[in-house]
Amino acid sequence: MEWGMKNRLSRIINPKSGRLVMLAVDHGYFQGPTTGLRDLGKTVNPLLPYADSLMITRGGLRNWISPAMDKPVVLRVSGGQSILKELSNEIITTSIRDAIRINASAVTCSVYIGGEYERQSIENLSRIVNEGNDYGIPVLAVTAVGKDLVRDAKYLGLACRICVELGAHMVKTYYCEPDFDKIVKACGNVPVVIAGGKKIEERAALQMAKDAVTNGAVGVDMGRNIFQSDNPIGMIKAVRAIVHEGSSVNEAFKIYKKK
Numbered sequence: 264m265e266w267g268m269k270n271r272l273s274r275i276i277n278p279k280s281g282r283l284v285m286l287a288v289d290h291g292y293f294q295g296p297t298t299g300l301r302d303l304g305k306t307v308n309p310l311l312p313y314a315d316s317l318m319i320t321r322g323g324l325r326n327w328i329s330p331a332m333d334k335p336v337v338l339r340v341s342g343g344q345s346i347l348k349e350l351s352n353e354i355i356t357t358s359i360r361d362a363i364r365i366n367a368s369a370v371t372c373s374v375y376i377g378g379e380y381e382r383q384s385i386e387n388l389s390r391i392v393n394e395g396n397d398y399g400i401p402v403l404a405v406t407a408v409g410k411d412l413v414r415d416a417k418y419l420g421l422a423c424r425i426c427v428e429l430g431a432h433m434v435k436t437y438y439c440e441p442d443f444d445k446i447v448k449a450c451g452n453v454p455v456v457i458a459g460g461k462k463i464e465e466r467a468a469l470q471m472a473k474d475a476v477t478n479g480a481v482g483v484d485m486g487r488n489i490f491q492s493d494n495p496i497g498m499i500k501a502v503r504a505i506v507h508e509g510s511s512v513n514e515a516f517k518i519y520k521k522k
Protein backbone atom coordinates (compact mmCIF):
# COMPACT_ATOMS: atom_id res chain seq x y z
CA MET A 264 0.00 0.00 0.00
CA GLU A 265 1.26 3.47 -0.90
CA TRP A 266 2.58 5.77 1.88
CA GLY A 267 -0.21 8.37 1.68
CA MET A 268 -2.94 5.74 1.73
CA LYS A 269 -1.33 4.06 4.76
CA ASN A 270 -0.88 7.39 6.50
CA ARG A 271 -4.52 8.36 6.04
CA LEU A 272 -5.74 4.93 7.15
CA SER A 273 -3.61 5.15 10.28
CA ARG A 274 -5.34 8.43 11.17
CA ILE A 275 -8.66 6.55 11.14
CA ILE A 276 -7.71 3.16 12.57
CA ASN A 277 -5.44 3.54 15.59
CA PRO A 278 -2.21 1.81 14.46
CA LYS A 279 -1.44 0.58 17.99
CA SER A 280 -4.82 -0.87 18.92
CA GLY A 281 -6.16 -1.50 15.42
CA ARG A 282 -9.48 -0.08 16.66
CA LEU A 283 -11.64 2.97 15.95
CA VAL A 284 -14.64 4.96 17.10
CA MET A 285 -16.01 6.95 14.17
CA LEU A 286 -18.81 9.41 14.88
CA ALA A 287 -21.37 9.32 12.04
CA VAL A 288 -23.26 12.57 11.47
CA ASP A 289 -23.84 12.45 7.71
CA HIS A 290 -27.55 11.51 8.01
CA GLY A 291 -28.81 14.85 6.68
CA TYR A 292 -27.70 13.97 3.14
CA PHE A 293 -30.93 12.00 2.72
CA GLN A 294 -32.83 12.52 6.01
CA GLY A 295 -32.61 16.32 6.16
CA PRO A 296 -32.72 17.79 9.71
CA THR A 297 -32.36 14.48 11.56
CA THR A 298 -33.34 14.45 15.25
CA GLY A 299 -30.24 15.45 17.18
CA LEU A 300 -28.56 17.10 14.20
CA ARG A 301 -30.86 20.09 13.57
CA ASP A 302 -28.09 22.24 15.01
CA LEU A 303 -25.28 19.95 13.95
CA GLY A 304 -22.52 22.05 15.49
CA LYS A 305 -24.19 22.21 18.89
CA THR A 306 -24.48 18.41 18.99
CA VAL A 307 -21.22 17.39 17.36
CA ASN A 308 -18.61 19.86 18.62
CA PRO A 309 -18.84 18.71 22.27
CA LEU A 310 -18.50 15.07 21.11
CA LEU A 311 -15.41 15.62 18.95
CA PRO A 312 -12.83 15.17 21.73
CA TYR A 313 -14.09 11.60 22.20
CA ALA A 314 -14.32 10.59 18.52
CA ASP A 315 -11.38 9.15 16.59
CA SER A 316 -12.84 10.41 13.30
CA LEU A 317 -15.91 12.15 11.94
CA MET A 318 -18.12 10.85 9.11
CA ILE A 319 -19.84 13.87 7.58
CA THR A 320 -20.83 15.64 4.35
CA ARG A 321 -18.98 18.63 2.93
CA GLY A 322 -21.99 20.84 3.76
CA GLY A 323 -22.02 19.58 7.33
CA LEU A 324 -18.34 20.41 7.71
CA ARG A 325 -18.39 23.81 6.07
CA ASN A 326 -21.48 25.01 7.90
CA TRP A 327 -21.02 23.67 11.41
CA ILE A 328 -17.48 22.45 12.07
CA SER A 329 -14.42 24.63 12.59
CA PRO A 330 -11.53 24.04 10.16
CA ALA A 331 -9.30 24.14 13.26
CA MET A 332 -10.84 20.80 14.29
CA ASP A 333 -8.10 18.17 14.48
CA LYS A 334 -10.06 14.95 13.86
CA PRO A 335 -9.73 13.05 10.57
CA VAL A 336 -12.69 13.44 8.24
CA VAL A 337 -14.41 10.53 6.49
CA LEU A 338 -16.24 12.44 3.81
CA ARG A 339 -19.65 11.26 2.55
CA VAL A 340 -19.43 11.76 -1.23
CA SER A 341 -22.68 10.09 -2.35
CA GLY A 342 -26.26 11.36 -2.29
CA GLY A 343 -28.94 12.39 -4.70
CA GLN A 344 -31.98 10.75 -3.10
CA SER A 345 -34.15 11.41 -0.06
CA ILE A 346 -36.24 9.43 2.40
CA LEU A 347 -39.21 10.27 0.17
CA LYS A 348 -37.84 8.30 -2.81
CA GLU A 349 -36.02 5.08 -3.68
CA LEU A 350 -32.94 5.10 -1.43
CA SER A 351 -30.64 3.20 -3.76
CA ASN A 352 -30.80 5.92 -6.44
CA GLU A 353 -27.50 7.53 -5.41
CA ILE A 354 -24.89 9.34 -7.42
CA ILE A 355 -21.47 10.68 -6.51
CA THR A 356 -22.12 14.22 -5.34
CA THR A 357 -18.69 15.37 -4.24
CA SER A 358 -15.58 15.39 -6.42
CA ILE A 359 -12.28 13.93 -5.34
CA ARG A 360 -10.88 17.47 -5.82
CA ASP A 361 -13.25 18.80 -3.18
CA ALA A 362 -12.39 15.86 -0.89
CA ILE A 363 -8.70 16.80 -1.23
CA ARG A 364 -9.53 20.50 -0.70
CA ILE A 365 -11.31 19.54 2.52
CA ASN A 366 -8.32 17.43 3.57
CA ALA A 367 -10.45 14.29 3.89
CA SER A 368 -8.68 11.28 5.36
CA ALA A 369 -11.15 8.95 3.61
CA VAL A 370 -14.19 9.11 1.37
CA THR A 371 -17.35 7.05 1.64
CA CYS A 372 -20.43 6.08 -0.34
CA SER A 373 -23.25 3.57 0.06
CA VAL A 374 -23.71 0.36 -1.88
CA TYR A 375 -27.24 -1.02 -2.20
CA ILE A 376 -26.90 -4.72 -2.98
CA GLY A 377 -30.31 -5.98 -4.05
CA GLY A 378 -31.62 -2.42 -4.36
CA GLU A 379 -33.35 -1.09 -7.45
CA TYR A 380 -30.23 0.90 -8.41
CA GLU A 381 -27.72 -1.73 -7.28
CA ARG A 382 -25.51 -1.37 -10.35
CA GLN A 383 -25.41 2.43 -10.12
CA SER A 384 -24.29 2.24 -6.48
CA ILE A 385 -21.62 -0.31 -7.39
CA GLU A 386 -20.41 2.05 -10.12
CA ASN A 387 -20.25 4.82 -7.52
CA LEU A 388 -18.06 2.71 -5.25
CA SER A 389 -15.84 1.59 -8.13
CA ARG A 390 -15.35 5.19 -9.25
CA ILE A 391 -14.33 6.50 -5.84
CA VAL A 392 -12.01 3.50 -5.30
CA ASN A 393 -10.30 4.33 -8.62
CA GLU A 394 -10.02 8.01 -7.71
CA GLY A 395 -9.04 7.23 -4.11
CA ASN A 396 -6.26 4.95 -5.33
CA ASP A 397 -5.02 7.73 -7.65
CA TYR A 398 -4.66 10.16 -4.75
CA GLY A 399 -3.96 7.84 -1.80
CA ILE A 400 -7.37 8.36 -0.20
CA PRO A 401 -8.97 5.27 1.35
CA VAL A 402 -12.61 4.39 0.71
CA LEU A 403 -15.13 3.26 3.30
CA ALA A 404 -17.93 1.29 1.60
CA VAL A 405 -21.26 1.44 3.43
CA THR A 406 -23.52 -1.57 2.93
CA ALA A 407 -26.89 0.17 2.92
CA VAL A 408 -29.98 -1.95 3.31
CA GLY A 409 -32.77 0.24 1.99
CA LYS A 410 -36.22 -0.26 3.49
CA ASP A 411 -36.99 -3.92 2.88
CA LEU A 412 -33.81 -6.00 2.91
CA VAL A 413 -33.16 -8.56 5.65
CA ARG A 414 -30.09 -7.86 7.76
CA ASP A 415 -28.83 -11.43 8.12
CA ALA A 416 -25.34 -12.84 7.66
CA LYS A 417 -26.15 -14.24 4.23
CA TYR A 418 -27.22 -10.85 2.86
CA LEU A 419 -24.68 -8.69 4.72
CA GLY A 420 -21.91 -11.19 3.87
CA LEU A 421 -22.80 -10.88 0.18
CA ALA A 422 -22.82 -7.09 0.34
CA CYS A 423 -19.57 -6.79 2.32
CA ARG A 424 -17.65 -9.21 0.14
CA ILE A 425 -18.72 -7.41 -3.04
CA CYS A 426 -17.40 -4.15 -1.56
CA VAL A 427 -14.09 -5.86 -0.73
CA GLU A 428 -13.79 -7.36 -4.21
CA LEU A 429 -14.39 -3.93 -5.73
CA GLY A 430 -11.46 -2.53 -3.77
CA ALA A 431 -12.95 -0.82 -0.70
CA HIS A 432 -10.32 -0.20 1.98
CA MET A 433 -12.83 -0.46 4.86
CA VAL A 434 -16.39 -1.77 5.02
CA LYS A 435 -19.25 -0.63 7.21
CA THR A 436 -22.13 -2.97 7.80
CA TYR A 437 -24.71 -3.88 10.44
CA TYR A 438 -24.15 -6.27 13.30
CA CYS A 439 -26.19 -9.46 13.00
CA GLU A 440 -26.59 -12.78 14.77
CA PRO A 441 -25.65 -15.48 14.17
CA ASP A 442 -22.45 -15.55 12.11
CA PHE A 443 -21.22 -11.94 12.17
CA ASP A 444 -17.70 -13.40 12.55
CA LYS A 445 -18.12 -15.20 9.21
CA ILE A 446 -18.88 -11.89 7.48
CA VAL A 447 -15.69 -10.40 8.93
CA LYS A 448 -13.57 -13.44 7.98
CA ALA A 449 -14.85 -13.32 4.39
CA CYS A 450 -13.63 -9.70 4.16
CA GLY A 451 -10.02 -10.94 4.52
CA ASN A 452 -7.70 -8.10 5.56
CA VAL A 453 -10.24 -5.37 4.94
CA PRO A 454 -11.36 -3.92 8.30
CA VAL A 455 -15.06 -4.07 9.12
CA VAL A 456 -16.92 -1.56 11.31
CA ILE A 457 -20.55 -1.55 12.34
CA ALA A 458 -23.17 1.16 12.02
CA GLY A 459 -25.38 1.69 15.01
CA GLY A 460 -28.67 1.87 13.14
CA LYS A 461 -31.86 3.31 14.59
CA LYS A 462 -31.80 4.51 18.20
CA ILE A 463 -32.23 1.67 20.66
CA GLU A 464 -31.92 1.52 24.46
CA GLU A 465 -28.38 2.42 25.56
CA ARG A 466 -27.50 -0.91 27.17
CA ALA A 467 -28.60 -2.74 24.01
CA ALA A 468 -26.48 -0.42 21.84
CA LEU A 469 -23.45 -1.02 24.06
CA GLN A 470 -24.07 -4.77 23.93
CA MET A 471 -24.17 -4.57 20.12
CA ALA A 472 -20.83 -2.70 20.07
CA LYS A 473 -19.34 -5.30 22.43
CA ASP A 474 -20.63 -8.23 20.36
CA ALA A 475 -19.35 -6.65 17.16
CA VAL A 476 -15.78 -6.14 18.37
CA THR A 477 -15.78 -9.55 20.07
CA ASN A 478 -16.69 -11.07 16.71
CA GLY A 479 -14.04 -9.29 14.67
CA ALA A 480 -15.18 -5.72 13.94
CA VAL A 481 -12.38 -3.17 14.37
CA GLY A 482 -14.80 -0.68 15.82
CA VAL A 483 -17.95 1.29 15.29
CA ASP A 484 -19.16 4.05 13.00
CA MET A 485 -22.04 5.08 15.21
CA GLY A 486 -24.43 8.01 14.95
CA ARG A 487 -27.98 8.00 16.30
CA ASN A 488 -27.23 5.77 19.27
CA ILE A 489 -24.76 8.42 20.39
CA PHE A 490 -26.20 11.78 19.37
CA GLN A 491 -29.85 10.84 20.10
CA SER A 492 -28.99 9.50 23.56
CA ASP A 493 -30.09 11.47 26.62
CA ASN A 494 -26.37 11.61 27.53
CA PRO A 495 -24.41 11.75 24.24
CA ILE A 496 -21.04 12.43 25.88
CA GLY A 497 -21.55 9.61 28.37
CA MET A 498 -22.57 7.34 25.52
CA ILE A 499 -19.57 8.03 23.29
CA LYS A 500 -17.25 7.58 26.30
CA ALA A 501 -18.97 4.26 27.03
CA VAL A 502 -18.57 3.11 23.42
CA ARG A 503 -14.89 4.11 23.56
CA ALA A 504 -14.42 2.07 26.72
CA ILE A 505 -15.77 -1.01 24.94
CA VAL A 506 -13.86 -0.51 21.69
CA HIS A 507 -10.53 0.72 23.05
CA GLU A 508 -10.31 -0.64 26.58
CA GLY A 509 -12.21 -3.93 26.35
CA SER A 510 -14.68 -2.81 29.04
CA SER A 511 -17.66 -4.99 29.80
CA VAL A 512 -21.17 -3.81 28.93
CA ASN A 513 -21.88 -3.25 32.64
CA GLU A 514 -18.74 -1.13 33.09
CA ALA A 515 -19.56 0.86 29.95
CA PHE A 516 -23.17 1.37 31.01
CA LYS A 517 -21.93 2.95 34.25
CA ILE A 518 -19.79 5.34 32.20
CA TYR A 519 -22.84 6.27 30.08
CA LYS A 520 -24.87 6.96 33.24
CA LYS A 521 -22.36 9.47 34.65
CA LYS A 522 -23.47 13.03 33.91
Ligand code: R5P
Nearest residue numbers: 287289458459460485486487
Ligand atom coordinates in the same frame (compact mmCIF):
# COMPACT_ATOMS: atom_id res chain seq x y z
C1 R5P B 1 -26.34 6.21 6.78
O1 R5P B 1 -26.44 5.95 5.62
C2 R5P B 1 -25.21 6.92 7.27
O2 R5P B 1 -24.06 6.54 6.58
C3 R5P B 1 -24.93 6.82 8.76
O3 R5P B 1 -23.75 7.47 8.97
C4 R5P B 1 -24.80 5.40 9.26
O4 R5P B 1 -25.99 4.72 9.09
C5 R5P B 1 -24.32 5.32 10.70
O5 R5P B 1 -25.14 5.99 11.54
P1 R5P B 1 -26.13 5.23 12.54
O6 R5P B 1 -25.27 4.67 13.63
O7 R5P B 1 -27.03 6.31 13.02
O8 R5P B 1 -26.84 4.15 11.77
